Amino acid sequence: MLYQPHFLYRPKLILIFLIVKLKFLQPLLPKSIRDELPTGWNNYMFWVAFKSGGKKVFFDYYCKMKEPESYAPKIKVKAEYQLTEADIRSFYENGYIGPFDLGYSEEEIQKLPEILVETSNKESNIFSYTRGDYQLEAQPQTNGKNPDTNSLNEAEKSAVSKMNQENRHLDVPILLNLFKNPAITERCAQILGPDLLLWHSVFFHIFPFSSGTTWHQTSTWLGADMKESSLQPPDAEDIFQLTCWIAITDAPKERSCLKVISGSQWEIYPVKYKNQLGTKDRAFGKYGVDLDYPIEEKNVKLLEAKAGQCIIFSERIAHASTDNITDKSRWAVVGRIVRPDTQIYTQKMRSEGWGLKLFGAIKIKLDHWKAVLIRGEDRFGYNKIEL
Numbered sequence: 001m002l003y004q005p006h007f008l009y010r011p012k013l014i015l016i017f018l019i020v021k022l023k024f025l026q027p028l029l030p031k032s033i034r035d036e037l038p039t040g041w042n043n044y045m046f047w048v049a050f051k052s053g054g055k056k057v058f059f060d061y062y063c064k065m066k067e068p069e070s071y072a073p074k075i076k077v078k079a080e081y082q083l084t085e086a087d088i089r090s091f092y093e094n095g096y097i098g099p100f101d102l103g104y105s106e107e108e109i110q111k112l113p114e115i116l117v118e119t120s121n122k123e124s125n126i127f128s129y130t131r132g133d134y135q136l137e138a139q140p141q142t143n144g145k146n147p148d149t150n151s152l153n154e155a156e157k158s159a160v161s162k163m164n165q166e167n168r169h170l171d172v173p174i175l176l177n178l179f180k181n182p183a184i185t186e187r188c189a190q191i192l193g194p195d196l197l198l199w200h201s202v203f204f205h206i207f208p209f210s211s212g213t214t215w216h217q218t219s220t221w222l223g224a225d226m227k228e229s230s231l232q233p234p235d236a237e238d239i240f241q242l243t244c245w246i247a248i249t250d251a252p253k254e255r256s257c258l259k260v261i262s263g264s265q266w267e268i269y270p271v272k273y274k275n276q277l278g279t280k281d282r283a284f285g286k287y288g289v290d291l292d293y294p295i296e297e298k299n300v301k302l303l304e305a306k307a308g309q310c311i312i313f314s315e316r317i318a319h320a321s322t323d324n325i326t327d328k329s330r331w332a333v334v335g336r337i338v339r340p341d342t343q344i345y346t347q348k349m350r351s352e353g354w355g356l357k358l359f360g361a362i363k364i365k366l367d368h369w370k371a372v373l374i375r376g377e378d379r380f381g382y383n384k385i386e387l
Contacts, residue, residue, distance in 0.1 A: 009054040017046050035355070040220075040228035048270050056270040056292055059216065059223040063236040064267045065316055067092060073190035081186035091191060094301075095265040095317035099309035102183050102246070109308040112248045113331050115174060116165075116203050124164045125171040126368045127361075134163060134364040137357065159360040165203035166358075167369060169335065170386070175201065176372065178246055179335040184310055185375045188242050191312075192339050195376030197383065199231075199336055199344045204321075206256040206330040212321030215261075215291040217268055219316050225355040232343040241338045243315045247305040248331035256324040258303040258311060258332075261295060264318035269293045293318055337374070343382040344371055350384075 019025055019037060026034055038045075045058045071089040076082065083097075091097050127133045132146055136156050139147055149160065169176040179185075179198050188196055206212055220229035220236055233240040251257040271289035295318070302322065303311050313319065315336070324330050338344065345366060349355070354364040370384045378385055 010050055013046065013050050013054070017050075036227065038227045040222050052270075052272075056272045057226075058268065058270050059226070059289070060218055060268050061220040061222045061229050061236055062268050062270075063219065065239070065265055065314075066235075066237045068239070074193045075189050077186040077190065078182070081182060083187060083190045088191065091312075091314075094262040095260055096262075096303065096311055096313035097187065098311035098313075099247070099303065099305040100183065100187075101306075102178075102181050102308050102310055104308045106308075109248070112174075112307075113329070115172075116205070116248060116331055116333070119168050119172055119175075120161045120164050120203065120205075122164065123160075124166070124168060126167045127163050127364060128368075129160050129163065132365075133368065134361040136160070137360050137362050156360070162359040163361050165205075167201055168203075169198065169201045169372065170368075170370065175333065178333060179244060179337070180374050184244050184312070184335075187312060188244070188337050189375055191239060192242060192337070193376075195340050195378065196337050196374050197340050197342075197344070197371040197378070197385070198374045199338055199371045199383075201333065201335045204330075204332040204334060206321065206324045208324060208327045208329060211323050212256045215293070215295060215318050215320045216271075217264070217291065217316055217318055219268055227355065228346055228348075230345055230349065230354075231338065232346070233339075234341050239314065240342050241315065241336060242312050244335045244337060245305075245311045245313065246333045246335075247307050247309050248333055249329065250307050251305045251330055251332065253302045253304055253322050254324075255326045255328060256321045256330040257305060258313075259320055259322055260301050260303060260313065261293070261299050261318040262301060263299070264293055265314050265316040268316065269318075291318055338371075340373075340376075340378040340380050340382070345369075 016037065019029070020039055020041070026037070040061060041058075042062055045062050049057045071085045071092070073083050073085070073088055087097065123130060129146055129149065135146060136152070136159055139152065139156060149157070152160065169179065179201070185196060219241070220231045220233065222229045224230045231241065245258055249255070270292045272292045273289050305311060345354075350366050354366055356364065358364065370386045372386045
């Protein structure tokens with residue numbers, strides 16, 4: 001509804017703004033219109049879109065990040081994982097900690113790329129194509145069922161493979177154990193608090209001689225459907241989520257290492273369109289937009305990592321990856337960890353599905369999704385939990 005600027009953009013946006021604010025009008029509208037309302041936008045987000053005529057919009061909920069009342073670690077843990085007050089201060093100032101070793105043997109790490117490839121080619125029990133947990137945009141269902149995978153073309157098979165890389169920690173124990181590693185949980189707990197939920201994981205496969213992801217920020221995951229945030233924390237300006245980026249293969253700067261811009265984490269910035277292609281497809285870092293932030297190479301930090309190392313960062317920070325200019329693939333597995341006082345997915349998303357297009361997949365059901373308690377306890381009961 002709001003991604004493509006045109007000459008009627010501003011009048012249309014004013015009407016949408018009024019409908020969003022005057023909630024009593026919404027039940028009078030057809031469901032098809034209600035479903036497109038950007039109810040998760042705040043006033044500043046509407047203003048930026050209006051002022052720019054739709055050339056700038058927010059791909060995440062606009063907010064700033066607060067400094068904590070204290071930089072002291074929230075809990076005390078074993079000495080080998082204990083962070084200092086200076087470490088926590090550095091995390092807030094730089095937006096990340098690491099890379100640090102996870103303690104796996106070279107033999108264990110060398111097996112992981114093969115496991116990721118095998119998992120990508122094995123149908124997910126979380127998002128199953130044949131079960132009808134999602135559809136492919138170019139392949140409508142027949143009699144309520146998806147066509148057989150043998151009838152798919154190469155692009156469609158690639159989309160299924162990518163969907164097979166989403167949330168596989170829920171049905172592949174070795175992947176879940178990566179994020180249960182105390183080298184991760186004990187560090188996250190000192191920043192977020194003692195109770196932790198793993199709510200999402202994904203593989204990042206950068207092929208040989210291919211481009212990395214472009215600059216982007218994420219906080220409440222509004223960018224999933226551009227209408228309502230997937231995460232509902234009690235305070236969006238507080239640190240409630242951390243991303244754990246695990247290198248499965250070596251990731252030097254020539255092989256698509258992570259890169260960040262320290263300082264950008266203090267505020268969510270809009271994006272500006274460079275074209276209209278791909279703007280509705282939420283493949284990570286492939287939005288067809290540029291982050292509206294003054295990016296200078298001297299401020300870019302390259303976070304090179306060895307296989308088996310982890311980097312913990314706030315997704316509020318502008319982050320991307322370098323191009324892979326080598327003849328080897330780069331694999332990484334990413335997990336997103338939140339406090340249990342954050343509601344994950346709205347009731348509507350859980351009952352009607354995730355309203356986004358991802359890798360060409362649409363109408364994505366969340367029936368088999370759940371958050372995993374990886375440390376402490378859940379005192380809130382907001383989410384479907386696996387203990």
